[in-house]
Amino acid sequence: MNPLLQLKNVRKDIGKKTIIHDLSLEVFPGEVFGFLGPNGAGKTTTIRMIVGLMGITSGEVLINGISIQKDFEKAIQHVGAIVENPEMYKFLTGYQNLLHYARMTKGVTKERINEVVKLVGLEKRIHDKVKTYSLGMRQRLGLAQALLHRPSLLILDEPTNGLDPAGIREIRDYLRKLAKEEGLGIIVSSHLLSEMEMMCDRFAIIQHGRLVGIESVQELSKQAQKVLLTVEPVEQALTVIKNIYPHMNITPAKQGIEVSIDYKEIPSLNAALVSENIKVYGIQVLTKSLEERFLEMTGGNEIA
């Protein structure tokens, strides 16, 4: 599959300072790709370079194989984006705002505008002035303008900011649907790590303008598992486990015992405990969360 977006050794200098160091990554059709990083890591700068708002000092950004620096108009026509907050013309209505952006791309009909309005659930308020909108409604309008021209690459900076839990879920499901069913490539950045985990297929962790790593959510859940056992009496259980698995990494926790164990071994461990008359109240599989992985990779920097 050809990548929708390619960043090749992208570098940005401002004055003598290097803001982004030789960033390379690829985003493919049908995937939701997350940008993660602490404040000031360079997420937004990277997004601005991808959409041509900022110049690139060296390296290359290719969208559908077309260079954004060399052929901006051609490269950008398949991109829909929200950069930072969805700022709209407040003195215009939501509909007039969409009309404004529709006129800037060929082939967006009135029907398409109505379709998108319905999609983001703004039918009732679309003819009101934007200054009367809540942040959540502006976010929806922002999404609508990004989708108007049926882009193949969607870039959303904090798309769920300002939405209520139902709205977040709705947008998340919709984005996943766009990626799966229509094969869009979607880039999202968010500081809500748990949300990213639910939304993204892969994500890049960026810190100090450098790519720390690209992880896939699937791989993350396959990593060495920890199991939390809620047992009684604890002391006796510890001896039993040590007898069977002498090399196992065991940590007594508040709620019980935490052990690192292969998924397939869990039933036999349970059987052993039961046969020794230990009461087993619960076995809980602990997957490594994105947050833990993130903190591990960025060295525990604060997440904004």
Place this chain on the structure above:
Amino acid sequence: MPSILSLIQNENMKIYRRIGTWFMIGLLALSTLAGALIIKATYKEPKNWKAEVASEIKEMEAQLSEEKVPKMYKNHLEQQLKINEYRLEHNIKPVASNTFWGYLVDSADIIALITLFTIIVAAGSVASEFSWGTIKLLLIRPASRTKILLSKYIAALLFALCMLLLLFVFSAVIAAVVFGIENIREPYLAYQNGTVVEKNMLLYVMQVYALNCVDLVMMTTFAFMISAVFRNHSLAIGLATFALFVGPQITALLAMKFDWAKYLLFANTNLAQYIDGTPLVEGMTMPFSMMMLLVYFVIFNALTWFIFRKRDIAA
């Protein structure tokens, strides 16, 4: 890729969907009305215009007989003298402010107000996009920055054109109502190739309007440049209006002492100086001023374009 026309349509929507724009149009109508009413209330008709013109002729003759009259001024006096003599011969009254045509000619002064409004619109069209944050969504469309900038510039000039038409229509209607149209057939007297000729008054009014627009176009372009360079609405409006109102005075002061003042923008914006007046600095001609204006125009636009095209959109 969008056509420049749809981009201009967008800019027009952003200009005319704002209350401020309609406030400006209202203010323009009000100034036109107020001007007419003030003239109506204060203008005193000369009892005998023929006697007055005759005394003017005498005065001019006296001035011409003096020895040290600069050549440019001498020419100007001679022309006026001939025109006045023609008036007496053919019984053509000088155009007074309280007539239809007189008021239309005077209404050209209100173009300064239009210049101010156009500066506000032009400065806002770039700077506001930055302060609203909408510039980001505007520039990630398949339209080059050059096209977007051009559409904004054209929209601002269209706004000025629209205001000029409105001013003309307002003035004509108000003048017709307040002063009447009995003198509508009055000709305009011009001096051409050594003789006095009668010309169409409408053409003369249009000429006066056009000459007054030089300031308008130059200051709008200047405000547009400041707005694109500094992304600051107030700064652009402030600098452009300050230049508009103080620039000519400072230039005139400098012109009294230094010859190089003729290269300054404001030494050249008043093209009427070549038609019925004397040039600011001796030796200045109409082609010279037009050349200078063109140079400034190109510099302003090139700077705007160059900076806007290269700029990183941050914040």
